[in-house]
Amino acid sequence: MATAEIPEGWPATEREARAAQDALRTRVVRDEAGPPPGTVRVAGVDVAYDDERDVVAAAAVVLDAATLEVVEEATAVGRVAFPYVPGLLAFRELPAVLAALDALARPPGLIVCDGYGLAHPRRFGLASHLGVLTGLPAIGVAKNPFTFAHAAPAAPRGSASALLDGGEEVGRALRTRDAVKPVFVSVGHRVDLDNACAHTLALTPAHRLPETTRKADALCRAALREALGPPGAQPSPRPSAR
């Protein structure tokens, strides 16, 4: 597994982080439809933490467009780069995620994030940020509506309703399983909302969450366990001068 370093100049305060978002948000591309489902290799990324020991593990799992079979995997471990602050999640997760993506032999054609893209207080969530930094098409599929409003979609899989911030549609509540709580899809970079939803449906043949995030979730947890070592292992063996 790769090692994730915190980049030079990475924001250390909330103020710096918000300024970085305001500077980078202008680079988001929203006028591309993006690759149609089934045409590109899709990567799922996710991160697991042990804040006590200051360890973070990220995983990138690439699936074949048509079969959803895993074609490549990579992980990266490092130190936690930022505390969890709603609206600033990207600063906590991205260094490790970028290291895992860099460890792949070839870049994917689409990245699916566990979280939001456009649906964000400053319209620059995790998926937008990762898309801009990598230049790759990216979407966000979140498990919760965050602070946004939405009407319940109809019961059948495929039904959707607008995810709203005031009167602005920032994403969609999309039902991926009949009568099961919807997921919350938003655009990241170089993909439009209809296509982001189409990809999400293509990635959910059997479960509420996309296969990409399910696989990435399992892999980053395993990587974290491995990095922490067996329970009861000594922290950092101190060299004793005697």
Place this chain on the structure above:
DNA sequence: GCGACAG
């Protein structure tokens, strides 16, 4: 000022 708040 208070509460809510992706992961």
Place this chain on the structure above:
DNA sequence: ATCTTGTCGC
């Protein structure tokens, strides 16, 4: 995110 046991269901 993470802490946590069993349990109901496909």
